[in-house]
Amino acid sequence: MAERMLKFVTVAQSQPDKRSVSERNADFDEIYRAFAVDQAERQASRCSQCGVPFCSIHCPLGNNIPDWLKMTAEGRLEEAYALSSATNNFPEICGRICPQDRLCEGNCVIEKGFESVTIGAVERFITDTAFANGWVAPISPPVERAASIGIVGAGPGGLAAAMQLRELGYQVHVYDRYDRVGGLMVYGIPGFKLEKDIVARRHLYLEESGVRFHLGVDVADRDGEGRIAFATLRARHDAVLIATGVYKSRDIGGPGAGLRGIVKALDYLTASNKTSLGDNVVAFESGELNAAGKSVVVIGGGDTAMDCVRTAVRQGAKSVKCLYRRDRANMPGSIREVKNAEEEGVDFVWLAAPEAFLGDARVGAVRATRMKLGLPDASGRQSVEPVEGSAFVLEADLVVKALGFDPEALPTLWGQSDLAVSRWGTLRVDHESFMTSLPGVFAAGDIVRGASLVVWAIRDGRDAAAQMHRWLEERAAVTAQAAE
Template structure:
């Protein structure tokens, strides 16, 4: 099918239709719709195929973006889905939650002057539509191997590892303490960014490929880690980083002060229709309240936008630097603004105040001090009324006790130390790790890359043929 070489000159960048704010605040669904086939083909046709794929280079998993954009343009959807999965075991998820503005789209040649190709939305479209039409990974030529691998943690690193291993014929069982797969994909990321049905579909696909899940089972409590080591040829650990950074603010133990992750998990359980205990129900009781969220990353954006959906009367994001210094996705900041969130920049929290429960947040004014640093302006502080304060300062490693008990080397930070025959192999040769447990809190896509590449390294050690991964 011939293509016009300069489609981008006549066709502007287009995102899928966005739900109106008044509508989306009352629904637990993604705010962006899906491209129609003609729209996806047209937007894919904006790609220059510039010869030096900056988009691929800007992608942590090295996606063959120009190639699958061209396949979408030609309507060769199943081939596009096959190619997308060659580098990314979870493309429909990364298409939704990656900060494309800082990765592939930010590196797009058209970003300066013509607006980047809508890579993330096309990635989402091509996988969703291929699944809908019946596409599934072709494992018909895969020969079963003798090796058995246990994966601890059904988050993005664990799922990516399991995907790559079963594609090579290895028997894989994934263990997770939650009753659904996905880890923070399910229990951390809100449905306005990633609907839970997307994870359910991925589970069906993985089970169809031969992955077995043992859910609601806590390793170390319900099953001894030593038994996993003894009963498998290798174990992959992808337990994440879920210990909140402690800001040590005076008053942070007051009722009404909420750590971000338990708040988001409670909301996810509500969305999934789970029965909430009294503590979870209390955290989600925000109707008519003034909510202050401390932090400037994507977790903070998830919290402010969730608070708006739970009926908070006033929601603000309090951040100690300026807007350009915020680590969160620019798209998420825009969405939060659209939904009525106020941003209070150059304010550093000093204390949380109240009698019996939160009543106010005291902050100091700050000013830039070069290279992303800031300094507090002496004598300039203010008190902000607050009914609820949510702490979203990030997360540290959460190493289970059984790691140290079995001789796994840990850094002082709690991160698993890799660097055996592979960066993903630990001090215990049969134990591998990846994702936030190994590198610290990072993006979903980097966890996917770790799981994928750890599996490839395992396969090399099993003396098999490693499946294709990006360079």
């Protein structure tokens, strides 16, 4: 059925319909409507089936994108799901939150001149259809192994590893400090990008597959109420994977930086997400982490900043401004998210950086200065320099710092002085085996590579699981040989 492909010359690119701005600003539901079957088939048929699929090459998971697009165009959706899920543990999540404009779609061969294939929306459609039709069966390993594996962190990296290891028959236990599975997918990413029942559906799937979750358990340096010592985990399991992610918010100094009303992005987003889930959040109810009726300034230009500004709009802020020191072309966040934010009423203040925070006990304004782009620095990005005499003031009842994340000091928190870290505080691993400096302890995801994308955490979790399996098999072989 090759005649169903290469339709990019006659079929225009089309994203799923968006809900109206007034409708989506009133709630935290996803803004994109689902593709109908015929829409998904038509958009998939635009694929050029090129000989060198740059979409796959630029996908961290190496997804077989042209193949499952062809299957979708031909109406072979169950086969498309089987192929899509063969390389991606959570295609329905990546289809929603991956920055496709920087990855697969941004490198589509037909992008110049005909606009890229709508890869992310088709990916989401395939797996949502698979769940709706009962094609997603719980894992049933061909053999049950006695070996037990403990995973610290129920985010995308830890869950991907849990799924891979369970398929191999290991007894998998996942520990997480939060009371829900998903990590930042639940508490950091707002519902308008990823509705929480999508993550809960995967939680149920993993439980039905035999993965055991220990929620509300904080890994620490000693055992106690609501916590477990890391040393206890090592003694309890044959191998341990650390997939905690990075949660320590980067800060900003300057005059007035300690005023009330200046908050961290993760605190702000977590309060909003917990409230949406029905939890009682005191800091939200008091208004401390609630933008309702306030003039909001968000500092930063990444996807977390976009999540914050769009959350503030939905909370009923009086005004929302995003302050970023570089220009639109140099921002790290998804351009698609910037467009959505602009549609929803966010005002972007480009080439501007905070200089001081004004107020008495509580912030009332941000004094900022204009910036200009200079020569490229060591990283290749253009440096930024202040423009002399360009200071200006923005009204601000709430300032949200979205400046990125650093790792927590795990060796200290867990009482593991031999757990080696890099100069950035991330865990140091052998990049072939994923083993840390502690025998039998592996690490993957943001805690190793630094704050990154969900899709990279999935890739790392899958690769770490394969190396853990290899290590356990080798150890079992040595033990069996010694017993002979």
